[in-house]
Amino acid sequence: MLAKTYGSAVYGVDAYKITVEVDVGQGTKFFMVGLPDSAVKESEQRVESSIKHLGFRMPRQKVVVNLAPADIRKEGSAYDLPIALGILKASEQISAEKLDRYLIMGELALDGELRPIKGALPIAIEARKNEFRGFILPKENASEAAIVDGLEIIGVSTIDEAIRHLEGKEVIPPTQYDTRDVFFSELDNYVSDFADVQGQENIKRAMEVAAAGGHNVIMIGPPGAGKTMLAKRLPSILPPMSLHEALETTKIHSVAGKLGTDAHLISQRPFRQPHHTISDVALVGGGGIPQPGEISLANNGVLFMDELPEFKRTVLEVMRQPLEERKVTISRAKISLDYPSNFMLIASMNPCPCGYYNHPEKECVCAPGVVQRYLNKISGPLLDRIDLHVEVTPVSFNQMTEIRKNESSADIRERVVNAREVQEKRFKEQTGVFNNAMMSSNMVKEVCQINDAGKTLLKTAMEKLGLSARAYDRILRVSRTIADLAGTQEIAIEHLAEAIQYRSLDRDGWAG
Numbered sequence: 001m002l003a004k005t006y007g008s009a010v011y012g013v014d015a016y017k018i019t020v021e022v023d024v025g026q027g028t029k030f031f032m033v034g035l036p037d038s039a040v041k042e043s044e045q046r047v048e049s050s051i052k053h054l055g056f057r058m059p060r061q062k063v064v065v066n067l068a069p070a071d072i073r074k075e076g077s078a079y080d081l082p083i084a085l086g087i088l089k090a091s092e093q094i095s096a097e098k099l100d101r102y103l104i105m106g107e108l109a110l111d112g113e114l115r116p117i118k119g120a121l122p123i124a125i126e127a128r129k130n131e132f133r134g135f136i137l138p139k140e141n142a143s144e145a146a147i148v149d150g151l152e153i154i155g156v157s158t159i160d161e162a163i164r165h166l167e168g169k170e171v172i173p174p175t176q177y178d179t180r181d182v183f184f185s186e187l188d189n190y191v192s193d194f195a196d197v198q199g200q201e202n203i204k205r206a207m208e209v210a211a212a213g214g215h216n217v218i219m220i221g222p223p224g225a226g227k228t229m230l231a232k233r234l235p236s237i238l239p240p241m242s243l244h245e246a247l248e249t250t251k252i253h254s255v256a257g258k259l260g261t262d263a264h265l266i267s268q269r270p271f272r273q274p275h276h277t278i279s280d281v282a283l284v285g286g287g288g289i290p291q292p293g294e295i296s297l298a299n300n301g302v303l304f305m306d307e308l309p310e311f312k313r314t315v316l317e318v319m320r321q322p323l324e325e326r327k328v329t330i331s332r333a334k335i336s337l338d339y340p341s342n343f344m345l346i347a348s349m350n351p352c353p354c355g356y357y358n359h360p361e362k363e364c365v366c367a368p369g370v371v372q373r374y375l376n377k378i379s380g381p382l383l384d385r386i387d388l389h390v391e392v393t394p395v396s397f398n399q400m401t402e403i404r405k406n407e408s409s410a411d412i413r414e415r416v417v418n419a420r421e422v423q424e425k426r427f428k429e430q431t432g433v434f435n436n437a438m439m440s441s442n443m444v445k446e447v448c449q450i451n452d453a454g455k456t457l458l459k460t461a462m463e464k465l466g467l468s469a470r471a472y473d474r475i476l477r478v479s480r481t482i483a484d485l486a487g488t489q490e491i492a493i494e495h496l497a498e499a500i501q502y503r504s505l506d507r508d509g510w511a512g
Helices: 043-053 080-090 120-129 139-145 159-166 179-185 201-213 227-232 243-255 280-284 313-317 320-325 370-375 397-401 409-426 441-447 452-464 470-486 493-500
Strands: 002-011 014-025 030-033 062-068 102-104 134-138 152-156 217-220 302-305 327-331 336-340 344-349 388-391
Touching: 002 080, 002 120, 014 080, 014 120, 030 043, 043 080, 062 080, 080 102, 080 159, 102 120, 120 134, 120 139, 120 243, 134 139, 134 159, 139 152, 152 159, 179 243, 201 217, 201 227, 201 344, 201 388, 201 409, 201 470, 217 227, 227 302, 227 344, 243 336, 280 313, 320 327, 409 470, 441 470, 452 470, 452 493, 470 493
Parallel strands: 002 102, 030 062, 102 134, 134 152, 217 344, 217 388, 302 344
Antiparallel strands: 002 014, 014 062, 327 336
């Protein structure tokens, strides 16, 4: 007898329907076809053991399991449950008339219990797209899949519960999740706040400008100056995530298996801080079974790279294309996957190996030329994609102990949101451009017009400070953002002056 169940395969951040066809007929062997990997092939032993524990029997006949479409490779252990139910149905041990109304996924333990799977959210989206009545999956993944409305999410702990529900012997109530209520309740629930930061007013201002225009930032300063503390507070002043952004971010974390058992919609912008020993594959994604890397997990949020020169050069160089294209492409012999990587890069570094070059009080002990060699670890093309270079100086004792009310993240975010709304209107006709940092060189010429006084100031700055040619477009982009924060249409001379001071590493002689 032939039986069909339905599962799903996840490629990139999207899922695709897989039909599990099971035929039980004359013969004695078990066959698994349809390009299964080793984990799928091993399901025979897990399935046999689990159905025996339920009092059923493994058919001692020819069993053929086909995973269609047969030209797409199937990976992982999540096909155990649909295969087991298909075998029981094809051998007429269960009736389960509603089997074809549900998309089913789950890994089986030997005693019939279900273990959680990866990618429950994109699979649930695919189930709704294909008009399935519901999605049967392990109970630990139910709240994650329930983010998708218009679909019955049936969380089960054992294969027995799934069978009883499908045969109508036990009605398992669908898992309920009010997506919008949870999304809006956690939207502004940030632990860190700029109100906690004493002093560093110029760095707070630079962070505000970066957030308003979506600009990448690098902070240069000695140890203990507050670079990491300031970076961790950046998500609190970024514009609130839209529901679409939240779903996209949650899908990526779901595919990577980063949501955990208490999974819910990610409503706050992610903040990822990889260690400097990370590999290039772990950063951009890939592997034998391609998985999203740190830059994709930071999508719609912040990627913070502390002590940037300590990262391997190959790791830094692979970021160049994702920073430009806002996506990363992982290519293999038979498949090519795109992962979104629309993130803000916040980097920090010491000015030299000892950390005290240009320190107001402590003396640098590095040998001549060491500072420049240290900075040369960051290539020009990568530095070209970072708009703001900010020098961070230590906070004095008086500033740390001063009792004053600092501006909160909520106040700063209000100005950032207003500036982003201006940019949204400006670029509404442009595809793939949402903020000033995304502007092309041609758009900069059109949008960032400056008067004669501004041209004179910019020319003088480039000559006197020895600014490189790459700094020109960056200064104009940042000055446009500063003008948006000020609520003016024209880029004034004071906006240009502020933007010029954010190009520390482009100045000739900065490193001695």
